[in-house]
Amino acid sequence: MQHESLSAVLVGCGGISKAWLGAIAGWDEVRIVGLVDIAPEAAATRAAEFDLQDAALGADLDAMLTKLQPDVLFNCTSPKAHLPTALVALAQGCHVLGEKPLADSMESARELIEAADRAGRICAVIQNRRYLSAVRRLRRFVESGALGPLTTVHSDFFIGAHFGGFRDHMEHVLLLDMAVHTFDAARLLTGADPVSVYCKEWNPSGSWYDRDASAVALFQMTGGLIYTYRGSWAAEGLATSWEGEWRLIGPEGSVQWDGGDGFKAQVVAERGGFTSQFRNADVPPEDASDRVGGHAGVIADFLQCVRDGTRPETDAHDNIKSLAMVFGAVQSAAEGREVEVAW
Secondary structure (H helix, E strand, O other): OOOOOEEEEEOOOOHHHHHHHHOOOOOEEEEEEEEEEEHHHHHHHHHHHHHOOOOEEEEOHHHHHHOOOEEEEEEOOOOOHHHHHHHHHHHHHOOOEEEOOOOOOOHHHHHHHHHHHHHHHEEOOOOHHHHHHHHHHHHHHHHOOOOOOEEEEEEEEEEEOOOOOOHHHHHHHHHHHHHHHHHHHHHHHOOOEEEEEEEEOOOOOOOOOOOEEEEEEEEEEEOOOOEEEEEEEOOOOOOOOOEEEEEEEEEEEEEEEEOOOOOEEEEEEOOOOOOOEEOOOOOOOOOOOOOOHHHHHHHHHHHHHHHHHOOOEEEEHHHHHHHHHHHHHHOOOOOOOEEEOOO
């Protein structure tokens, strides 16, 4: 079915904007009518790279939105700018799709949701890793009931990431800058939401980060499920994938995922001995109903929801729960105790 093209302004023309613009290059569903950045040369660079010669360029977002009246805003600014940027767009009647995290604090996230509700507009987050084929396949395997109701989920994330720049000096660099992806995937895979968390952060000897770059967190989730996260951005050798490595356990068996295309699953075939007898089980292949495509998949779903008035999967009303896991872990690490996860 042919849809009328939606108009969009993209604000924040740094490196991450290339992933957004590359994902929609050649699309008829959306037109980039404006590029905004506090450094005008950055907007001009992106316009040249992606052949957006008809797009307006500027540094004043409010003025550009007033002039162009776009349908949507793509918010690729830094986390501290997510809330003020989105508030400007919502006041101008735009729907907003923004970079992760939803906001730089829980207070800002709640303010953002309230503003979107008042404006009657969608505010969503580009949690692109939800739209990986392997994540969807694993979710459908869990939903098949092959393992029974999940009781325990573990994820490991270990990469020696030599970024340089601002990340080397960030507080809670792993939790704030990366863990939201893993926490959001845990919510998707389990269908559970956070209740409480105990988290320990530290900076291992030899780390090139100024602050804590490693963390272990234990979450109590709804339904009695336990989810554990172990991670470090200062772990040299034997790196996991950027999606981590996972083990999901239920009373009828377990499944492992290597974060790529590798799955191993066993389910109980016979009980009665010291250990049960098992048979191998297959994680299903990609299905036509799966939401896939990374950035492109999230953006396409968001645009469809703008057209039909429904809520996207990564809507702020849901994504705030993933953000709450991040800030709950940060609070727990700072206070050295288990804390409630609230949103």
